[in-house]
């Protein structure tokens with residue numbers, strides 16, 4: 699594994715693993731290690747010295763990139779660029795296509811998006827929504843070794859884990875709806891993802907209503923009636939004002955997006 703010193707941050711040791719095993723070993727229990735996926739968030743933070751880690755673990759050459767589909771079970775490596783996801787079926791493909799611009803999607807990674815979460819002025823991590831909707835599981839390393847768990851529980855401890863891959867069963871139908879604003883570099887203020895499993899179960903999730911993506915269980919329970927489900931979704935969230943939108947506006951728009959997603963799911967055989 700190559701190591702180097704980061705320009706301008708002499709105390710930071712740069713680790714460049716060339717395999718998953720090397721990456722896992724270099725991460726250890728994660729103490730003092732900053733993981734760098736595409737770096738679209740952390741490189742500016744390093745440049746401006748907002749982050750001064752003892753070690754920076756660069757995943758670019760660690761063999762964690764790629765998408766596999768085995769009989770409908772899809773596994774995506776954590777270092778896969780977002781651009782590789784845009785043609786996947788809804789809700790994941792349309793969500794990926796809605797993130798940043800071509801340049802950002804070309805370097806930003808799935809692991810970085812899942813682990814991004816809170817920004818300085820607004821939530822990030824749009825892909826958390828669609829991956830929650832399809833019931834994805836995350837394989838990660840850290841204290842206790844390599845473990846696989848539902849995305850819900852991974853999100854709560856993502857700061858202490860190295861995400862290796864994310865997997866899900868392709869849903870029978872999926873839908874994605876976002877609050878859209880006409881600006882190239884715009885972050886998503888609010889989005890809803892939905893998926894219908896092979897057994898007919900509907901799962902719904904939202905981003906932009908907290909610091910990371912959340913399931914909408916009350917809306918799911920009322921999924922047969924999109925109007926009622928839209929209203930019920932408000933019981934599942936506690937939106938806040940931030941740089942992108944007010945809590946008031948988000949509460950107005952969330953029921954509309956839930957209705958849109960459920961209506962679209964109804965229309966897909």
Ligand SMILES: Cc1cc2nc3c(=O)[nH]c(=O)nc-3n(C[C@H](O)[C@H](O)[C@H](O)COP(=O)(O)OP(=O)(O)OC[C@H]3O[C@@H](n4cnc5c(N)ncnc54)[C@H](O)[C@@H]3O)c2cc1C
Nearest residue numbers: 735736737738739740798806807809810811813823824861
């Ligand atoms: C102009 C612009 C527009 C943007 N638009 C959007 C948008 O619309 N939606 C959106 O969600 N985001 C947006 N972003 C934020 C960011 O680009 C994305 O969230 C991106 O997916 C982050 O991925 P990355 O690989 O670059 O993350 P990095 O910067 O490499 O890392 C982000 C965080 O995740 C951690 N991390 C990275 N990989 C792993 C891993 N494998 N395991 C554990 N932790 C890991 C890092 O330590 C860090 O805490 C935008 C950014 C810019 C600059």
